Amino acid sequence: MTNLETDPQEQICVADPTGGTAIQVLEPRDVPLGGPRAMTVRRTLPQRGRSLIGAWCFVDHYGPDALGTRGMNVPPHPHTGLQTVSWLFAGEIEHNDSTGAHAIVRPGELNLMTAGQGIQHSEVSVVAGGDGAATGDRTATGDGAARSSGVGDILHGAQLWTALPDAHRHHAPFFERYVPPVFEHEGAQVRVFLGSLLGHTSTATAFTPIVGAQLDLPANAAVNIPVDSGFEHGVLVDAGQVTLDGEPVPRHSIGYRAPGADGLVITAGDTGARVLLIGGEPLGEQIVMWWNFVGRSHEEIVAYRAQWQSQVIEATTDDGRFGRVHGYSGGAPLAAPVLPTVRLKPRG
Template structure:
């Protein structure tokens, strides 16, 4: 097992909010097909402005938004408008191209949650974009309250399955455990797993993981054991079969080559930022402010990412 340390990243252009990013990491690109973990809050919306991210593009991935506190309104270029609240999941499949915005509603004083990306396999990354919203099933494991957002998990009430569409086997579940609790959870041994410590601290497979850190567990493990510290702790459990494809990840795009990213950036800048072709692949988002321009391309060739894995 290894513990990954977060880094602070500004997100959202001029009105950036700061998130804590644990994936991708220098030592690891993916956990299953999960390739991006941004952890934010709890923030007082009146003081920070909450989430206010103008239209921006995505390709080759899915975004998964989960909230522990607050409300965020989603708009996208396929016409979706959806407020997400705790216990729900917004899943947006970018496929060939989509754009979207995210704004705090201002009706709830605090904002706290995560946004994750899922890399689409090459066979599915040209799917047409679509959006889903689900209310997630809740249950218990021992003394812990569990919400299953994606995939299936064995619980006190049998196997609980959430309904969002995925293109590779995945798991995402929130575990809210009281101080001093010990939990042993059956998991799929073909999965590798990540556990993000949102609040509190926990011993995970015998190693302590502090707040905001991400524990990585290799495939081959059939049970995960958590020993909770001296305060209530929220954990986000992620899992999936190892994702073996090589990726190019740059800005909001997941592609398979440097040249593909260059072309996607050109289309976003020309079609949306310059307004040349509003009917292009990224479409239009109903939003009062400007869309976010793409950063300049780096002066080096973007390389495929497939870092060595400890189980290989």
């Protein structure tokens, strides 16, 4: 997913070593993905109070959205220095990228795109067509079986980014898919889609010590999750009433816990709950994140933007930094916003 803000702010991101036992609540802000009929996402990372949770540097949470009135149609756009983590609860999204990867993102299936030195991709919500071909603005049922449907179809999920550490951020781009098994822990249903948790490890490529998992809790359950005490963690509440270590975390917010805890207690209310648990070892590096680029300096961001504009927006080339997306018919790639008038420089 892209950041479609026309005036994206510079994000100076640095791991916060502050310890302690208090839970910090990160509230979302609404960000529209496009024009007046476009869907709106809830963005909890980055924000002024916190910009990183381990290597996780970006969290957009969306839906449930009825696709009969609006949907996701994100034209080709670039990324550098990060991985995109696509995770759905309902609906389907068609993904095309400049490595040649084409995939239908379905609920319970991780789609992981490593941008590395540079990539571009498109994302379109899927409607079941008669020929089964991807046509843009399409919907499908949460079980992945595409079928004709009406305005009641929904899209619901999260798009997250992880920042690549300096040693790996110039890696060649690639795409992976992983379907995590569902297992039970203290009555909760758990899917570990990235990293390791509760003795289960994802086969998807991770460049830092990290965890990403979905937990579905039954009504009034209190689940104790043993975790690495060197990690910081965030719990994104998708559905239900939730407390984290006894502190309430409102729906659509993230409850943050600093390093130092060797366990997290997640408690659900009367209707049960669904959460995403993210975390990892503090990155320990400053990053500059502007628009869809993650870099380390003002000069890098300026160069990435200039290459995107010259190689993709002003000319069409398959062999530039970002390659070329084939298979998207919804219009031209996104032009980069204008850079701010002040110099982008990491501080911390």
